[in-house]
Amino acid sequence: MTTDLTEAEIGLIREKIKEKYTGVAATGAGGCFRYPTGIDGLRKLGYPEDILRQFPPAVLELFCGVGNPFSLGPLYPGESVLDLGCGAGVDTFIAATMVGPRGRVVGLDVTPEMIAKARANLALTGLKNVAFDVGEAESLPFPNDSFDAVISNGVINLTVDKEKVLQEVHRVLKPGGRLMVADMVLMSALPEERAGRVENWFQ
């Protein structure tokens, strides 16, 4: 693992991230992020209105993404897709409409409460080609060569061992499969008083 973090710090980071998203699942995204979430976030990130109109407003409320992975290329009818760190499932549902009834989409998230919310949202969509699972990005619970595409939105930056995540994504992708990621990157050095703080991971 390419990190200077101690095991205790890694444990704290994972615990606090789960705690944050458990709270989001329970009470909503408002006030938890420094950027627009829900339908406002989706619009700001350029998700097409005709796609958003396909879903009940309640389904879109917990969107916390930081980009639009679908802007990187299409998903095709009949494909199998993994949404890595799916949260309440908005990107999962959008992917499911793209791959159609002959395709399938699996949403995976480390927070059980988010998966429970995603499953409740799934019932509102009426989609039949979606499944949700609890699991970690560093240890994907799928066989080799399972998916035509892996999408992820604002999640890999929260994982401690990014190299392991990419190895796992590579393993579960079929030959020719695509990785489509929207995420945040550090553009400049943090000020001295903030650099190296464990709290940076979950604030």
Place this chain on the structure above:
Amino acid sequence: MGFHRAGLDRYTGFKTSPYTEGALFYGEKPVVENALEIIQAQTELVAEPAATPACEPGST
């Protein structure tokens, strides 16, 4: 192990803090694992001429 055509596609201008920016990344898993190594091995075989001695040892 490795993606090909992998890397940063573009920055998005989306800001979540003064220090971070949104970015899009794209990668593809090669259709044939170790394709590059296979091609290199085949190229080496073709490039290296067969070792045929000019004459038999001991001949004149």
